[in-house]
Amino acid sequence: AITIAIVGRPNVGKSTIFNRIVGDRISIVEDIPGVTRDRIYARGEWLGRTLNVIDTGGLEFNQADFMTQIHMQAEIAMDEADVIIMLTDVRDGITKTDEMIVKMLRKTKKPVILAVNKADNPEQRAEIYDFYRLGLGDPYPLSGAHGLGIGDVLEHVFQLVPREPDMADDDETITFSLIGRPNVGKSSLVNTILGEERVIVSQVAGTTRDAIDTEFVIDEQPFRIIDTAGIRKKGKVYEKTEKYAVMRAMRAIERSQVALIVINAEEGIQEQDKTIAGYAHEEGKAIIIVVNKWDALKKDNQTMKEFEKDIRYHFQFIDYAPIVFVSAKTKQRVHQLPDLIQRVSDNHKRRVQSSVLNEVLNQAVLINPAPSDKGRKLRVYYLTQVSTMPPTFVAFINDKELMHFSYERFLSNQIREAFDFVGTPIHMISRERK
Ligand code: GDP
Secondary structure, rough: EEEEEEEEEOOHHHHHHHHHHHHOOOOEEEOOOOOOOOEEEEEEEEEOOEEEEEEEHHHHOOOOOHHHHHHHHHHHHHHHHHHOOOOOEOOOOHHHHHHHHHHHHOOOOOOOEEEEEOOOHHHHHHHHHHHHHHHHOOOOEOOOOOOHHHHHHHHHHHHHHOOOOOOOOOOOOOEEEEEEOOOOOOOHHHHHHOOOEEEEEEEEOOOOOEEEEEEEEEOEEEEEOHHHHHHHOOOOOOOOOOOHHHHHHHHEEEEOOEEEEEHHHHHHOOOOHHHHHHHHOOEEEEEEEEEEEEHHHOOOHHHHHHHHHHHHOOOOOHHHOOOEEOOOOOEEEEEEEHHHHHHHHHHHHOOHHHHHHHHHHHHHHHOOOOOOEEEEEEEEEEEEEEOOOOOOEEEEEEEEEHHHHHHHHHHHHHHHHHHHOOOOOEEEEEEEEE
């Protein structure tokens, strides 16, 4: 996936351009409530490649003065994006603030594309050449109002970033991330995991994204912790901004195979935890729910049961995710995490033979016959697994109108019961076979 971030001073039209890209150009893959509501981040597809777009202007930081706001927006763009789009306004020409932003962006090695917005007519388009003076190369004329020029900019973006291979299920390294609100104990957990005796920390690898991923090995199984950058960058003011935190979490999830949703036992489940877990689910990632700071609770023999009930109630959509109660402080049960990560990762990559799958189908139909409607009966001819990460099955049937969501769900549950699919979502698709 390629990530672009749009930066620029207020009123140059960042959100308009963002919406033009997101609304007209790319088809949105995800539309997560609470995140796309104010639309600062979107993930979609353009010409067969995944494109993430960040509108840094949508990130507002309370109590920050004008220059600090802009500074933080530029910093986030430099941290998060593969390509930065610096947006200016042809009607204003180059302003002092534009120059300031360009100066900030000089710190990055990432490509910066200069776009000049509000070039709505030929006269205005002729004026964009003044913008060469910013030293960012060819200026691209844009008209947010008329939706012009956007394809050219995107094309240039795609030329700049080589296509990277997708996550493959034969990749030996298990990539995972710790996701959760500030102060739930993510960095403490990472330190506890890495401090274990059987853990060999192999390297701290800088990737193209300037993020620092930590790699380690346990019993010859390599792991990579994604997005320790979120942990590393501690102390930045914007880390506490909810929108930023959610976006950061989404980006870490996208890069991971397994997402550990970390909850603070003292605070219980928060709305943001649900949003993030929902995103991991939608993205088809393997999921583990980790309740941290378990040491800090006064407990009796019902506490864990009650807590688990509460989690199951709030996270019904990820009823397949195992729950672990840990303490980064006392190290209680933290040693179980790597084995569990490996198990859910195996399940996420699991391939089931068609012959065995169809035995499960035959049994399933006996337990719960396929539904009929107006005398017509659903027939499920056979099941086959078409992909992994997450395991995806196709049910070949006689008539799509007869297939109900509940029966699809029943079939996936039967598959779950027959094989170990703990921790992974299962996708079930119905296809007509005439
Ligand atoms: P992050 O923002 O999620 O990375 O959280 P930190 O790892 O920085 O932890 C936030 C605070 O919680 C720190 O003061 C930690 O010492 C404390 N903390 C982390 N894990 C535990 C735990 O298991 N038990 C207790 N009692 N405190 C913890």
